[in-house]
Amino acid sequence: MPLSLYNSLTRRKEPFTPLSPGEVKMYCCGVTAYDYCHLGHARSYIVWDTVRRYLMWRGYQVRYVQNFTDIDDKILNRARQENSTMQTVADRYTQAYFEDMARLNILEADVYTYATQTLDGIQRLIRELEQKGIAYPANGDVYYAVRKFDGYGKLSGRKLEDMQAGASGRVTTDATDGSIKRDPFDFALWKGAKPGEPFWESPWGPGRPGWHIECSAMVREQFGNTIDIHVGGADLIFPHHENEIAQSEAATGHPLSRYWLHNGMVNVGGEKMSKSLGNFTTIRALLDAPDGPDPMALRLFVLQAQYRKPIDFTDAAIASAKNSWHTLQEGLRFGYTSGAALGWTDVDNPDFGNAGAMRIDRTSATVQAFEATMDDDFNTPGAIAILFDLAKELRRARNLIVHEGQADVSPEQLRQDWQTLVCLAQVLGLEAQPETASTTSALTDAAIEELIAQRQAARQAKNFAEGDRIRDELQAQGITLIDKPGGVTEWHR
Template sequence: MSLTIYNTLSRTKEPFQTLTPNQVKMYCCGVTVYDYCHLGHARSYIVWDTVRRYLQWRGYEVQYVQNFTDIDDKILKRADVEQSSMTAVAEKYTDAYFEDLHRLNVRDADSYPLATKHIQEIQDLIGDLERKGFAYAVDGDVYFRVRKDDDYGKLSKRNLDDLRAGAGERIEAADPDQIKKEDPFDFALWKTAKPGEPSWESPWGNGRPGWHIECSAMIQKQLGETIDIHCGGGDLVFPHHENEIAQSECAHDRPLSTYWMHNGMVKLSGEKMSKSLGNFITIRKLLDDYRDANDNQIDPMTVRLFVLTAQYRKPMDFSDASITAAGQSWQTIKDGLLFGYEYGQKLGWDNLDLVRSTQSTTIAEVDRFRTAVDDDFNFAEGLVILFELAKELRKVGNIIAHDSEQTVDPNLLKDKWQTLIELAGVLGLEVNPDELKAPTSGLSDEQIESLLAERQIARANKDFATSDRIRAQLTEEKIVVIDKAGVPSTWYRG
């Protein structure tokens, strides 16, 4: 099976074919740096980081570019609130972005272009559109003629006449620049300077770029006129990505991107998580202050797993129950990932080589993983294979620790562990061997052994009520007890 991608442009899954064999040019719309990132941002950048990782695992050379919008009305407002400058605010929250996303094991893009560093490219692109009749200047502002673009609306599947009939009056009332525009749906490419705001010289007078033109110019400079994948949040389809297409394709007479990918939103209490609604949890608050339903601190890998358990295009709801379940799932995978570090020496492994052998006996598991994720990056289905491997390793680990009579195949276990390490790494799920070994239940090994000793005495005294009570207590803590005639009971964490 070949890799397929759901293309927002066609609303269908399409076979993935790159412009240049085995090379992928990929652009992601980054954040406007005026505040700390929230869980909705985390989902977006975890998803695209994992898409990139998977493409690299499949043998593609990926050039991944993600911009920062560092000039915007929101940044200017935040600078006023913080009694700071636009540049200082942008730098502060850019640094915060990297701090937060690195904790979630999101790798850096190959480059992070800034809008303020591409002013000349932005002006050149606007000039091209103006010469072709797609842009017009009015009193220092420059607008894009939307109706001159016959393909406008092809990404969002919106019809301008229908939009205007339903919302045109509201648009005109809300936009103070309507009096300058030829059409209410025309959008700004360049904005004339306002007192006290940063501005740059241009052929149309001092001003600053509009939001949409920034990405078009940066893509052209960083990756070229046509790329393989353009991705971002579903809330960017219209108007941002629609306007990007209009600008770039009218200027260059060629497609901006072959594939358009969009992730679904994160909901909190059934509503989209967003700063504008005041309905959000920042990444740092989630990791530093939040507690799940069991009063556990949230592990960064729990957040990553939480994101990957949902189909990336669909909305997902954040709740105490969902993040708690993700934490329990991560503990299962974590135990499997730590298996080799904990039991490799006991099994006689010569080394802890993390690279799966070419003679691996787990080819079937790897093929199943590839088949699952090849279907439009179905990470949730790929995780099924990880859980199977992790549960098997955890079970064997508990047997090794508590039942010396059992025999196991060291080479087979090494294959399974190396495969789990590899596939988990594709999804960005990693452990630190120094974490050996956080208990998977609230009971320590010593507490479990003490309860089993108490139960052994109760069984010897035929006090079956006490014996059953202790077994039920252990079962509730996900401890599996194995009773054998004539020998002490053994146990493992389920």
């Protein structure tokens, strides 16, 4: 069964066939580096990271390019506020971006592009558009004449006439924004620098590029005329991606991208999370909160909804994701917690638990079901349900081993299940680290046994308060006690 994905350009699901067999050229619109990333950004990059991972799992060689917009009015405003420079501000938030994404287990792009490093390509593109009569200079600015491009509106499904007619109340103010545009929908390719603003020299005078042109130039520089998949937030469809298409296709005469994928928004109380509404939570604020979720729980929160649908960010949703992650995590740690008890001989191997080193049966019913689900436009909620089946099976086995001494499934079968879980989870970017010493206790086994004996004595003396105190003390150090019939107390870390 082929991988099919929903193409915003055609507004339907289509089978995926790349330009060159086995290779995928993928471009993702990145952030404007003027502030810390919020959960909307988190969702977008988690989703595209997952798509990329799945394509790789499916055997495609993926070349993934993402940009940083480091020239922009908002960065400029920020720099002015702090009496700093655009570059300083952009560098700071670019660095923060890398930190946040690493925590969310988002793979680094093959190439990161920066507006400040693409000036030549940008100017070349603008010049071509100018030569073709599609761009026109005006007072140091350069604008794109949208009416010169027949396909304008094909991605967002709108017509200039409709926008003009309907937008009467909102765009009329355009008439006062200088009136140097020939049409209110024309957009800036180049902005002339006002006194005191940073600038780059150009054939049209000193200035800086408009926002949309950088992506067109970057894609062309990195990939050529046409790529396979162009992704970004749904809020970029218009005008950003529409304008990218207009710029690139008018210049090259070729389709910019064969498939356009867009992720749904993160909502708060039913409204889009955004800077302008002020209802945003940054990734780091959420993760660093006293009772904040594990980054993997956040990842799970995002992937438990289909990527095109809106998701509502609420405390309850995060709490649910935390608990869900706990279950998955237990399953993922199965090899570390129970492998030795099952007689697995390679638990001390450096590669033990490493998905990349595992061999699993890709024809198994479980893997086939996972692929069939993911093939349907990256149905991660369905895929996660499969992960839960495996994780619960493993958790059950682990508990049987802890409580009864042995599981009711063969070590070989458990090995296969565990490896399948680890590998499939990794495709979704969900990974659990083995419990480290810091999360468990520094107590020696002997010390623990001694405390348990003390508790046993207290309980026999009906001094339950003391007994419970010892139990709580051990629990606080990550030691769980299990009182079994017959006065026997077992424990595990």
